[in-house]
Amino acid sequence: MADIWLTTLVTATPQEGFELAITLSRRGVKYTQPDASVLKQLRPDYANSAEALTAASHVIATHFQTIAAANDYWRK
Template structure:
């Protein structure tokens, strides 16, 4: 596999969230390197609520790690509203 992850540092929370998704996707690729098998399995888990929740949990954990690496985007320490959905 290519070396693609240079840093967990991002300029914004949005970029951090997108990196979290990329990390989750890359994790799946490392776990199951066969694209053919991944495509075959995708319809099954795409309709499974537990699988989707699990995928969301992985993204959330990745985002938590990235946010910490970025010191929660220090510029707005007093304004935590940016982290509320």
């Protein structure tokens, strides 16, 4: 992937940080499976599986830890 998609972990608000965590989670998938058509095809598999959605939420939580620390938890 030659495009620039991540230049900073700093966000204005925790919610933007959460959304960045989602972006990172998805990027982790895309680096492993870059074919967008395959990803689209797989979407029903996890978007309709409680287990897969929980696993996706876990990855987001892991990235959110990193991003929250990077922003000093948006404490002030």
